[in-house]
Amino acid sequence: MNKIHTAIWNTALPYQDKRDDAGHAFITLEFAKQLVDLEQGNKDVVLPAIILHDTGWSQLSRAEWQVVFSSEKTTEDEMTVRLRHQEEGVKIARQVLHQVNYPEHLIVDILEIIAEHDTRQGFISKDEGLVRDADKLWRFSKTGFDADVERFNFAPQSLHDRIHPQIASDGFFYCETSRELAYLELQRRQREFTRAALAHQNGTNYAQVV
Numbered sequence: 001m002n003k004i005h006t007a008i009w010n011t012a013l014p015y016q017d018k019r020d021d022a023g024h025a026f027i028t029l030e031f032a033k034q035l036v037d038l039e040q041g042n043k044d045v046v047l048p049a050i051i052l053h054d055t056g057w058s059q060l061s062r063a064e065w066q067v068v069f070s071s072e073k074t075t076e077d078e079m080t081v082r083l084r085h086q087e088e089g090v091k092i093a094r095q096v097l098h099q100v101n102y103p104e105h106l107i108v109d110i111l112e113i114i115a116e117h118d119t120r121q122g123f124i125s126k127d128e129g130l131v132r133d134a135d136k137l138w139r140f141s142k143t144g145f146d147a148d149v150e151r152f153n154f155a156p157q158s159l160h161d162r163i164h165p166q167i168a169s170d171g172f173f174y175c176e177t178s179r180e181l182a183y184l185e186l187q188r189r190q191r192e193f194t195r196a197a198l199a200h201q202n203g204t205n206y207a208q209v210v
């Protein structure tokens with residue numbers, strides 16, 4: 001990352017991972033860096049957009065953001081909080097980008113991506129697609145996968161079977177590179193939880209069966 005992207009990262013830190021999702025900002029940024037290189041996206045749009053995309057959760061109370069994870073939520077309830085985190089995220093992103101004197105024409109593109117990153121149907125540009133793909137890749141990463149196992153009390157294999165079909169589903173990922181990364185990540189998750197189960201069965205520790 002160049003100096004100004006690092007300044008954006010540092011300025012946004014107090015607003016990150018506010019939904020009990022430690023590592024979300026960092027891991028989605030790492031996916032975005034890979035995607036932007038492999039797909040020749042615009043780093044000056046994609047990197048600030050992914051860094052700032054979920055800062056809006058910091059402005060919602062725990063009770064508000066927990067709606068997203070509640071089994072009793074209605075579609076309307078969930079949409080209301082999702083829209084709010086996007087609106088709040090746009091405000092924080094604008095403030096952070098002005099603080100580091102980011103070029104105005106890039107700010108427009110970045111805010112447009114953040115404004116509907118969770119609710120938009122279809123993709124409006126390559127950069128927008130790459131940001132949303134990096135965000136979705138979180139659930140296939142070790143940290144994101146383990147967080148969902150814990151949060152929803154899923155058996156790892158059921159979570160695997162639930163998210164595997166999403167990879168190829170229509171409109172989920174923008175590009176093939178993201179699909180390949182997701183399959184790779186999920187294979188790693190399967191190896192990890194299979195080994196862990198085996199180790200548990202044999203009464204050995206994880207390291208001995210690698």
Ligand SMILES: [Fe+2]
Nearest residue numbers: 053054117118
């Ligand atoms: Fe979001």
Ligand SMILES: [Fe+2]
Nearest residue numbers: 024053054135
């Ligand atoms: Fe996100």
